Amino acid sequence: MHPSLGALVAFCDGEARGNASRIARHVSRCEECSEHLRRIRNEKDELSVGSAMPVMDSGKGLAGVVAAMASWRGSADGAAASELRSRLRQQIGTYFGFPAITVVERPGIPAEELLGRTSELLDVFLGPAAAEAARDDILSGLAPARSEACR
Amino acid sequence: MREIKTGGNYATPRRIVAALGAYLIVDLLAVYFWSSAGPVLSIQAPSDSNSTLPVTAMAGVGLWLCLRVLRSFPVGSPLRSAWMLIAFAAAAQAGSGVMAELLGSDWVLNPLLWTGSVQPALLAHIRLGALIAAGPIRLAALAGALLAALRTLRKFGFCGRPSATDWAVCGIACLFSLCRFAEAGAASLAGRETSMQNWISLASLPLLCVLFLEAMLLTQAVLRMGSGPVARCWSAFVWGIFSIGLTELALWLVPHYSRAPLGMVESLARFLTAAIFALAPAYQLAAQAWAMKMASRAEENLATEAPAVAR
Numbered sequence: 372m373h374p375s376l377g378a379l380v381a382f383c384d385g386e387a388r389g390n391a392s393r394i395a396r397h398v399s400r401c402e403e404c405s406e407h408l409r410r411i412r413n414e415k416d417e418l419s420v421g422s423a424m425p426v427m428d429s430g431k432g433l434a435g436v437v438a439a440m441a442s443w444r445g446s447a448d449g450a451a452a453s454e455l456r457s458r459l460r461q462q463i464g465t466y467f468g469f470p471a472i473t474v475v476e477r478p479g480i481p482a483e484e485l486l487g488r489t490s491e492l493l494d495v496f497l498g499p500a501a502a503e504a505a506r507d508d509i510l511s512g513l514a515p516a517r518s519e520a521c522r
Numbered sequence: 523m524r525e526i527k528t529g530g531n532y533a534t535p536r537r538i539v540a541a542l543g544a545y546l547i548v549d550l551l552a553v554y555f556w557s558s559a560g561p562v563l564s565i566q567a568p569s570d571s572n573s574t575l576p577v578t579a580m581a582g583v584g585l586w587l588c589l590r591v592l593r594s595f596p597v598g599s600p601l602r603s604a605w606m607l608i609a610f611a612a613a614a615q616a617g618s619g620v621m622a623e624l625l626g627s628d629w630v631l632n633p634l635l636w637t638g639s640v641q642p643a644l645l646a647h648i649r650l651g652a653l654i655a656a657g658p659i660r661l662a663a664l665a666g667a668l669l670a671a672l673r674t675l676r677k678f679g680f681c682g683r684p685s686a687t688d689w690a691v692c693g694i695a696c697l698f699s700l701c702r703f704a705e706a707g708a709a710s711l712a713g714r715e716t717s718m719q720n721w722i723s724l725a726s727l728p729l730l731c732v733l734f735l736e737a738m739l740l741t742q743a744v745l746r747m748g749s750g751p752v753a754r755c756w757s758a759f760v761w762g763i764f765s766i767g768l769t770e771l772a773l774w775l776v777p778h779y780s781r782a783p784l785g786m787v788e789s790l791a792r793f794l795t796a797a798i799f800a801l802a803p804a805y806q807l808a809a810q811a812w813a814m815k816m817a818s819r820a821e822e823n824l825a826t827e828a829p830a831v832a833r
Binding site for chain 2: 464465466467468469470471474475492493494495496497498499500501502503504505507508511
């Protein structure tokens with residue numbers, strides 16, 4: 372009887388404690404399961420490389436490095452956008468009240484647009500000086516690239 | 523580093539509420555003692571002039587706060603016109619108090635009396651001017667201000683459909699106005715003369731109806747905002763308008779159905795209204811002060827963290 376795919380993945384991860392010897396014996400005899408195991412190992416290797424560092428084509432030299440940096444910055448921007456969104460919600464809640472968040476933040480609105488709307492709202496209702504102070508508070512400590520872009 | 527001038531602004535709403543609470547307690551105790559011990563001990567109700575001094579003082583505080591808020595909105599700001607009209611309304615209220623209690627009175631400190639050639643008719647005219655300033659002029663300015671504010675609130679999607687309760691309250695205000703006009707009309711038909719004060723009060727009533735309509739829309743906007751200081755600022759206007767309506771109703775009902783001293787009731791109600799209107803700019807200033815404080819704290823954090831990062 373062939374081991375299940377889950378059992379093969381666990382075997383590959385070294386977690387099939389009780390069944391490890393049985394699966395090893397079966398794989399050494401069964402061509403089909405051996406092929407499955409090889410594919411799992413390949414996919415696992417690719418996955419671990421992808422998460423550890425950006426995909427970089429070493430043959431492309433500097434262009435490859437720039438592309439990898441852009442890819443890294445993209446993931447950093449995602450975290451910054453999420454942080455920015457959370458800070459904007461906090462500010463709207465502080466000055467207007469938490470129900471106001473649903474009025475300002477439409478579903479699917481990008482973080483930049485939310486920043487623009489919140490900025491305008493603070494400008495109109497708090498006055499420019501206080502709004503600028505609130506903006507500084509929102510943007511302080513955020514990723515520099517994002518903060519500069521938002522100003 | 524940003525220059526920060528926020529001193530005491532967070533506490534202003536709390537101070538106004540404390541002053542209001544203290545005044546209400548003292549005034550209600552005075553009304554209680556007057557009604558229970560007055561007939562036995564022949565205690566007279568205080569003069570209207572003395573009892574309205576705190577009202578003028580509170581109106582002055584409101585005007586000062588409004589001017590500070592107005593200064594924070596430069597020319598071209600969408601809410602500048604609204605705050606300008608609100609400051610004008612506050613000035614009309616405070617000016618009316620000064621006119622009625624200082625320039626229109628026969629008090630020894632009235633500078634008009636120092637020359638000795640002032641006609642009593644002039645003092646009466648000044649008092650009428652004070653009534654017009656605190657009545658139709660103030661309410662018209664307030665109505666214009668709220669219209670400008672509602673336009674801005676609508677632009678940001680804060681305006682909503684009024685509820686049945688809102689319509690009911692507004693209907694009661696309109697019904698009260700109709701009753702007052704009907705009463706004045708009946709008195710006129712019966713050949714009784716309507717006093718100038720009454721005419722001025724009647725002229726304020728249509729404006730009061732407009733204010734109730736605006737307050738109804740403002741209520742929905744405030745409900746959509748929540749309970750932050752900006753929402754509380756606009757909600758103070760709603761309560762202020764409600765208080766004006768309640769004062770008018772009380773001043774109409776008390777002479778008909780109660781023996782309570784009208785001057786004390788009036789000063790109590792007017793102080794309550796003045797305090798509520800002063801709360802609006804106080805909350806606005808508190809919101810601005812909070813923004814400045816948070817930004818300065820963030821700057822301080824950056825300043826303290828930067829050397830650590832550098833190390």
